[in-house]
Structure formats: structure tokens, C-alpha cells
Amino acid sequence: MSADHGTRYEQAGVDYEVLDAAKRIALRAAGTTSQNAARLGATVIDASRGEPAVVVSLGEVHLGFVLECLGTKSMIASKYLEEANVNRFDAIGYDTVAAIVNDCCCVGALPFVVNAYFATGAASFYAGTRHAQLVAGFQRGCDDAGAAWGGGESPTLAGLVDPNEIDLAGSAVGLVPPGSAPILGDRLVHGDEIVFIGSSGLHANGASLVRSVADELADGLATELPSGRTFGDAVLDPSVIYVGLVEALLRESVDVHYLSHITGHGLRKVMRASADLCYRIHTLPEVPEVLAFLVEQAQLSPHEAYGTLNMGVGFAVYVAKGEGDRVVRLAVDAGLSAVVAGQVEDGPREVILEPLGVVFAGEELELRSN
Amino acid sequence: MSADHGTRYEQAGVDYEVLDAAKRIALRAAGTTSQNAARLGATVIDASRGEPAVVVSLGEVHLGFVLECLGTKSMIASKYLEEANVNRFDAIGYDTVAAIVNDCCCVGALPFVVNAYFATGAASFYAGTRHAQLVAGFQRGCDDAGAAWGGGESPTLAGLVDPNEIDLAGSAVGLVPPGSAPILGDRLVHGDEIVFIGSSGLHANGASLVRSVADELADGLATELPSGRTFGDAVLDPSVIYVGLVEALLRESVDVHYLSHITGHGLRKVMRASADLCYRIHTLPEVPEVLAFLVEQAQLSPHEAYGTLNMGVGFAVYVAKGEGDRVVRLAVDAGLSAVVAGQVEDGPREVILEPLGVVFAGEELELRSN
Numbered sequence: 001m002s003a004d005h006g007t008r009y010e011q012a013g014v015d016y017e018v019l020d021a022a023k024r025i026a027l028r029a030a031g032t033t034s035q036n037a038a039r040l041g042a043t044v045i046d047a048s049r050g051e052p053a054v055v056v057s058l059g060e061v062h063l064g065f066v067l068e069c070l071g072t073k074s075m076i077a078s079k080y081l082e083e084a085n086v087n088r089f090d091a092i093g094y095d096t097v098a099a100i101v102n103d104c105c106c107v108g109a110l111p112f113v114v115n116a117y118f119a120t121g122a123a124s125f126y127a128g129t130r131h132a133q134l135v136a137g138f139q140r141g142c143d144d145a146g147a148a149w150g151g152g153e154s155p156t157l158a159g160l161v162d163p164n165e166i167d168l169a170g171s172a173v174g175l176v177p178p179g180s181a182p183i184l185g186d187r188l189v190h191g192d193e194i195v196f197i198g199s200s201g202l203h204a205n206g207a208s209l210v211r212s213v214a215d216e217l218a219d220g221l222a223t224e225l226p227s228g229r230t231f232g233d234a235v236l237d238p239s240v241i242y243v244g245l246v247e248a249l250l251r252e253s254v255d256v257h258y259l260s261h262i263t264g265h266g267l268r269k270v271m272r273a274s275a276d277l278c279y280r281i282h283t284l285p286e287v288p289e290v291l292a293f294l295v296e297q298a299q300l301s302p303h304e305a306y307g308t309l310n311m312g313v314g315f316a317v318y319v320a321k322g323e324g325d326r327v328v329r330l331a332v333d334a335g336l337s338a339v340v341a342g343q344v345e346d347g348p349r350e351v352i353l354e355p356l357g358v359v360f361a362g363e364e365l366e367l368r369s370n
Numbered sequence: 371m372s373a374d375h376g377t378r379y380e381q382a383g384v385d386y387e388v389l390d391a392a393k394r395i396a397l398r399a400a401g402t403t404s405q406n407a408a409r410l411g412a413t414v415i416d417a418s419r420g421e422p423a424v425v426v427s428l429g430e431v432h433l434g435f436v437l438e439c440l441g442t443k444s445m446i447a448s449k450y451l452e453e454a455n456v457n458r459f460d461a462i463g464y465d466t467v468a469a470i471v472n473d474c475c476c477v478g479a480l481p482f483v484v485n486a487y488f489a490t491g492a493a494s495f496y497a498g499t500r501h502a503q504l505v506a507g508f509q510r511g512c513d514d515a516g517a518a519w520g521g522g523e524s525p526t527l528a529g530l531v532d533p534n535e536i537d538l539a540g541s542a543v544g545l546v547p548p549g550s551a552p553i554l555g556d557r558l559v560h561g562d563e564i565v566f567i568g569s570s571g572l573h574a575n576g577a578s579l580v581r582s583v584a585d586e587l588a589d590g591l592a593t594e595l596p597s598g599r600t601f602g603d604a605v606l607d608p609s610v611i612y613v614g615l616v617e618a619l620l621r622e623s624v625d626v627h628y629l630s631h632i633t634g635h636g637l638r639k640v641m642r643a644s645a646d647l648c649y650r651i652h653t654l655p656e657v658p659e660v661l662a663f664l665v666e667q668a669q670l671s672p673h674e675a676y677g678t679l680n681m682g683v684g685f686a687v688y689v690a691k692g693e694g695d696r697v698v699r700l701a702v703d704a705g706l707s708a709v710v711a712g713q714v715e716d717g718p719r720e721v722i723l724e725p726l727g728v729v730f731a732g733e734e735l736e737l738r739s740n
Contacts, residue, residue, distance in 0.1 A: 037482035
């Protein structure tokens with residue numbers, strides 16, 4: 001059953017094994033270049049390779065640098081606009097920024113500038129109302145992340161990108177505040193507490209699964225959820241931006257040992273750090289309605305669901321023993337939901353979701369070149 | 371005739387008027403965010419908006435930040451691989467880096483880190499030999515630019531990107547060397563000399579026109595040029611990376627007033643700066659064989675050709691009167707061809723190509739929001 005549904009997810013267009021292998025080839029090549037800019041006083045911190053953002057030191061200044069994409073979520077918004085005549089491209093613009101800046105702040109770098117990549121397949125994309133909403137959402141995301149929108153690129157790639165769609169990505173540079181160190185996971189130790197911060201729903205990952213499920217529903221994206229909202233409306237709730245929380249953690253000198261943005265690979269991302277440590281989770285947050293519906297419709301097992309989707313966990317904060325409650329308070333102050341979810345233990349590297357009896361073994365998440 | 375061929379170029383998929391208008395909408399929104407990160411000591415220098423890279427000041431440190439894409443040139447390489455069984459994806463990887471770093475160094479910022487964006491439509495892209503070559507070329511580009519390859523993103527975007535192709539882009543951060551100022555065009559004055567630096571051929575712009583022309587040739591990309599090389603082979607010559615030249619100009623304290631990377635819009639990019647100045651060109655370099663062939667086949671007028679393609683000019687350096695010859699010498703030392711091509715004069719804003727009797731009026735290049 002697990003294999004069947006794994007295959008189904010792959011049929012929806014995402015084969016992570018092949019992709020991760022390709023990523024490793026690129027990481028290996030990139031790894032040879034760390035000293036290329038030493039003459040300018042700039043050096044890539046090799047320990048940051050494989051982390052959500054690369055960290056470059058420029059003398060005393062530590063910068064986080066990330067390039068991220070939204071994936072295919074914009075296609076859901078196009079479909080929803082066509083079917084329900086509701087334009088949610090503001091949320092898509094916001095989601096794009098969230099995908100970028102949440103990765104950036106994981107290494108302890110607060111994003112200060114974001115560039116956008118809007119690639120369409122035909123200039124006709126710009127004829128409708130989508131672009132204006134997209135721009136407004138992107139701007140609002142930058143405002144909420146406390147970053148300037150620097151610029152970017154908006155090519156038309158005829159024959160390469162679908163003429164009715166848009167490929168969204170972007171890049172950000174962040175600053176590790178003076179007095180703080182980059183957060184790279186080397187301080188993770190047995191006994192650390194893990195705090196899960198709530199997601200708003202789908203965020204950026206699982207969009208191809210949503211489209212596949214919607215295609216099989218009689219009412220598609222107009223299908224009503226138990227709350228009365230439609231599937232399409234709920235799935236397009238904008239992502240949460242966690243930069244403000246990270247900024248508060250650094251400002252309040254919380255002893256943060258690691259940060260993980262829970263995106264593709266779902267809660268397998270809890271073991272993103274390279275250390276041989278076990279992450280024992282005793283409490284899981286409530287699953288957002290739209291994700292519960294998606295899991296039910298796609299008949300995903302708990303292992304598949306939690307290994308693919310965020311299931312209500314948008315971000316994980318790892319702190320020294322006894323600091324978990326402070327993180328929860330700071331999150332609540334920032335309007336987020338949060339729970340002390342578990343603790344770090346000595347290896348082997350795996351994630352144990354005790355309430356579900358689900359274990360993700362180390363080899364289920366390999367993002368590094370070695 | 372001009373209108374006809376303009377239309378033909380638009381039919382090849384690129385409608386710059388619509389795109390430039392969309393760009394201006396985004397630039398306007400972005401322009402409201404310059405102070406968002408002031409609390410971190412970071413501020414976008416507004417005069418850099420509309421320049422090839424945005425400049426952000428971080429106290430004493432000035433950074434250039436750019437996100438650029440290659441466009442559809444990778445599709446030519448896919449076609450050439452299929453038809454001639456020759457893998458030129460190394461050149462495509464190199465081209466991608468060139469597109470990014472040449473923009474970055476225009477503002478006087480030497481790129482120290484580059485992130486890659488490789489978006490495919492299906493994981494099967496990775497099954498062949500293209501990816502390994504792409505990675506090798508990307509790495510070589512970073513090496514030649516003196517920048518580290520930090521990381522990036524390589525998503526599979528099923529339904530969004532063509533399953534047999536790859537959407538290539540990337541981002542870079544550059545440092546304005548201490549003691550230098552960002553180069554934003556404000557020092558351009560009447561009497562400045564303009565030096566044109568040679569291109570190797572197509573570089574990143576005009577790929578859709580190449581494909582359109584190849585489709586109409588009996589032998590397609592295998593068509594022989596006068597030199598005996600094939601059209602496909604020549605068109606896939608890697609771009610030139612100009613970072614080393616800019617680094618030499620700064621190191622030798624050449625009085626540089628502006629730099630322009632000649633890409634989309636061809637020599638209209640000579641008037642990229644916002645100033646009301648006229649750029650009078652008295653000398654044009656030899657046109658690379660492959661571009662001469664392309665222009666002849668597409669029956670482009672000189673106005674269209676020089677307003678669309680680089681026509682042998684990959685980069686323009688604007689220096690104080692009397693400094694042009696030094697630029698030529700430094701370029702030749704760096705293995706590049708260069709010529710003192712003309713001078714800057716008081717307005718109106720336009721480019722005059724005297725040898726051809728071609729004039730590009732200011733309204734033919736509008737990249738700013740106002």
C-alpha cells in the first residue's frame with residue numbers, strides 16, 4: 001500500500017530520489033568553489049552546504065544567500081481563477097516570498113533583500129489580473145519579512161514554460177546580526193527541545209498532489225470541506241512567514257541550536273541537520289483541515305503524509321533544554337501557534353513520531369553530497 | 371519592412387513592450403520597500419533600481435545583487451544534441467553564469483557567490499548526459515568569474531516546464547571593493563569615451579529567433595556557415611564573462627563612469643543609464659559570423675539587428691575622456707577584443723550608430739518605473 005501511494009505521488013510529477021541525486025552532483029561541483037572569492041575576503045562556510053541557505057563570510061559580516069522556488073502551486077491558483085473566478089494570486093506572490101525567506105532565516109540570517117523570478121510562457125499572462133495581484137502579494141511578503149524587494153527578472157520563455165502559467169522563484173540575501181553566529185546545526189545535542197510552529201495549510205509543497213486529487217473530485221477545487229470552505233479556497237491560504245519569530249529569538253538571546261523550514265519531504269525535514277541524532281516527537285499539532293482532506297482523498301498512510309506534507313508544522317525550532325517554553329511564548333506573541341513537540345537524543349539519525357508510531361530513517365532524507 | 375520583421379520577432383515569442391510594462395509595475399511595487407530592512411542597517415540604493423543589479427548598502431559595505439535567467443538558449447542545445455548528437459550543455463551552464471555575473475559587475479560589484487536555478491519539467495531530464503555537462507559548465511563559469519557556487523534549487527515542475535527542457539537562471543551577490551563606489555551612471559558626462567568589448571557570438575539573447583530560423587532551413591542547425599562550422603555549433607559558443615575585465619578596471623583605478631552588459635534589446639542597451647545623454651558611436655566591431663548569418667536569414671534591417679542582438683558587442687565601458695585606450699589595453703591583456711567606439715554627448719537620450727545611419731530613440735528602451 002505504501003509503495004502504491006508512493007508511486008502515485010511520483011506519478012503526480014515529483015520523483016525526489018532522482019532529484020536528490022542530481023542535487024548531490026551539483027553540490028559536489030559547487031563544493032570545489034568555496035575559495036574562489038577569497039581574494040575579495042569572501043568565503044563560503046562549507047558547513048552551510050546542504051543547509052537551506054548557504055552562508056558566506058565577508059570578513060566580520062556573515063551573509064545567508066538562498067534561491068528558492070514556489071513549485072507548481074501557481075497552477076492551482078490559475079485553475080481556481082478559471083473555475084471559481086476568484087483571483088488568489090496575491091497569496092501566490094506571498095507564498096513565493098515565504099518559500100525564500102523562511103529558508104534564509106534558518107541559518108540565522110535575517111533577509112534584507114529579495115529578488116523575484118517570474119517566468120511566463122507567453123506575454124499574454126500579463127494581459128489579465130494575475131500579475132498585479134502577484135506583485136501585490138510579493139510586496140506584502142517582503143514587507144512582512146522586513147526585507148526590501150530589490151528587483152528580479154520576468155522573462156517570457158516560449159516553448160519552455162506553459163503559455164498559460166508562471167514559474168515563480170526568487171533569491172534573498174540575509175544578514176546574521178552582529179553578535180550572533182550562523183545557525184548550522186553543530187550545536188545540536190542530546191536533550192535539546194524541539195518546538196513546532198504551526199503552518200497555515202499547504203504552504204509551498206504538495207501542489208502537484210492537490211491538482212491530481214482535484215482532478216478526481218466531481219466538484220474539483222469547488223469541493224466543500226467540513227467547515228464549508230472550498231478545497232480551492234483553503235489550499236490557497238498564504239504561507240506563514242517565520243522571519244519575525246527568528247528575529248525575536250535572536251533579539252531575546254534564546255539559545256537556538258537549529259532551525260528547520262518544514263517543506264518538501266514533510267517532517268523528514270526535522271532531521272535536516274547532518275548530525276547523527278535522533279529526533280523524538282511526543283506531540284504533534286492539529287492537522288489543518290485542508291491537509292486532513294488531502295491525505296484522506298489521496299489515501300496517504302501516516303508515513304507518506306508526514307513524510308511529504310507539513311501536516312501543520314511549518315517550522316521547527318531546536319533550543320537548549322528548558323528554553324522550549326520561551327520559544328512558545330515568543331511565537332504566540334508573534335501570533336503563531338506553537339508547541340514543545342519533542343527532544344533531541346543521541347543517534348542514530350532518525351525522526352520518531354511517537355503518537356503515530358512512524359519512524360523516518362536517516363536514509364529517507366539525503367540532501368548532501370557525501 | 372521594419373514593422374513586418376518586428377512582428378516576426380514577436381511571433382518568435384518575445385514581446386518586449388508588454389514585458390517591459392510588466393517590469394515597470396513590479397519595479398514600482400519594489401520601489402516602496404527600499405527601507406524595509408533599515409533596522410538591520412541595510413538600505414537599497416534607489417538609484418540602482420533599473421540598473422542590471424540592485425545595490426544594497428550594509429553600513430560601509432556595498433553589495434550588488436542580481437537574479438538573471440538564460441532564456442531559451444538551452445532549447446537550442448537540446449535540439450543540437452538530438453540532431454547532431456553533440457552535447458554542448460557545458461556551454462549552456464557557462465552561459466547561465468555569464469548572464470548573471472556580467473549583470474552583477476555592471477554596478478561595480480564583483481560577484482563572490484552564485485546560486486543556480488535548474489527547473490526541469492520531468493525528472494527524466496537527469497537520465498541523460500545533459501545535467502553533468504551543465505553542472506561542469508556552471509562550475510567553470512563560477513571559476514572564471516572568481517565566484518563561489520553557493521547552492522541553488524533544482525525543482526521538477528511537471529506541467530509547468532516542458533518535460534524535455536530546462537529553465538535556467540541564477541542569482542549572484544557581488545562586493546563593491548572597498549575604496550570603490552557603486553557604478554550607477556550618475557558620473558556620465560559629455561565627452562566620456564565609450565569602449566565596446568567583443569562578444570563571442572549569440573550570448574544569451576536571440577535564442578527564439580535562432581530556433582525560428584533553424585526551423586526554416588533545410589539543414590536546420592546543421593547548416594554550414596561560410597567558415598565551414600555548422601550554425602548549431604557556432605551559435606552554442608559560450609558567452610564571454612567580463613568580470614575579470616571589470617576587476618582589472620577597478621584595480622587599475624580607471625575612471626569608469628558606467629558599464630553596460632549588451633543583452634536583450636541589443637545596442638539599445640548602450641543608453642541603459644537614465645541620464646539624458648546621447649551616445650554617438652563612430653566605430654562598430656566586426657559582426658561574428660553566426661550573427662551575420664542569423665541577420666541575413668531572418669532578413670533583419672540594421673535597426674532591428676542592432677536593436678535586438680549584440681552584433682559583436684558584449685559589453686560597453688564608459689570612461690573619462692582620454693581613458694579609452696587604457697581600457698582597450700586592459701581588455702586585450704585579458705584576451706578580449708576591444709575598440710574605442712564613440713563618445714557621450716549632451717542629450718537627448720539616444721544611441722546613434724553612425725556607420726549604419728541607425729538611431730535608437732530614448733523611448734525604445736524604457737526599463738524604469740517612472
